[in-house]
Amino acid sequence: MKSVLITGANRSIGLELTKQFSKKGLFVYLGTRDLEKGNEVVKQLSEEGFENIKAIQIDVTSPDSILAAKNVVESEQGKLDILINNAGISGELPQNASNTNIEEIRKVFDTNFFGVISVTQAFLELLKKSENPRISNITSGLGSLTLHSDPSWKYYNFKSAAYGTSKTALNAYTVVLAFELKDLPFKVNAIDPGYTATDFNHHNGPGSVESAASFIIKHTLTDENGPTGQFFSNDIEDETGVSPW
Structure with missing residues (x-):
């Protein structure tokens, strides 16, 4: 049975990813900062018929927490097949370039x-033990420099000095990581679930968590000929879903 670790999985898109991966027969580590809350979520999912899900405590900003989570996965699975770097925060808005607090x-x-870098580096050893390792970095269209430079883009007027730039940096890291691992069976991609209605944005987005999760899984569970080092977006209106950087 393949295993997947999803950070920030106790709600919104992460929770829906947990459900959909479970339905596909994977063992899911539901990453959560608060283990008690995570266990409550797993209990509820179990009552709803979802199987092979375990809450695992992981705070992506805490090296000790990441190492402890890695040790749990290693002792129980011996490897990790899929890493979904989903945990993220928006920060306080607005985020003007001229006066957003540096802290x-x-x-x-x-x-x-x-x-994302800390978690990826910690779990890389376990991912290398998988026959078909996958790393999906959950990003945002707001990280696209090309789109942000296009006045006709529907989200052109929404600029953010912290959130958007952090996703641009994440996209760049994805390219570098994919290149480093290109001669191994890894597939490493940046995936934007689209503007989705979640707690993250006070449920303002037009997309559903079901669509967002399905899109992420589509571009994660690829075969050996699948792309790597790409940027996919659920907001791109063509069948490839490829987004400009």
Whole structure:
């Protein structure tokens, strides 16, 4: 049975990913900062008929927490097949380039960028033991420099000095990581679930968590000929879903 670790999985898109991966027969580690809350979520999911799900405590900004989670997965599975770097924060809005507090920017980057690097580096050893390892970094269209430079883009007027830039940095890291692992069976991609109605944005987005999770899984569970080092977005209106960087 393949295993998947999803950070920030106790609600919203992460929770829906847990459900859909479970239905597909994977063993799911539901990553959560609060283990008690995570266990409550798993209990509810079990009552709803979902199987092979375990809450695992992981705070992506805490090296000790990440190491402890890695040790749990290693002792129970011996490897990890899929890593979904889903945990993220938006930070306080608005985020003007001229006056957003630098500590606020650091806080967002600690989770959205440095947190992803910390988790990825910690679990890389276990992923290399998988026959078909996958790393999906959950990003945002707001990280696309090309789109942000296009006045006709529907979200052109929404600029954010912390959140958007953290996702741009994450996209860049994805490219570098994919290149480093290109001669191994890894597939490493940045995936934007689209503007989705979640707690993250006070349920303002037009997309559903079901659609967002399905899109992420589609571009994660690829075969050996699947792409790597790509940027996919659920907001791109063509069948490839490829987004400009």
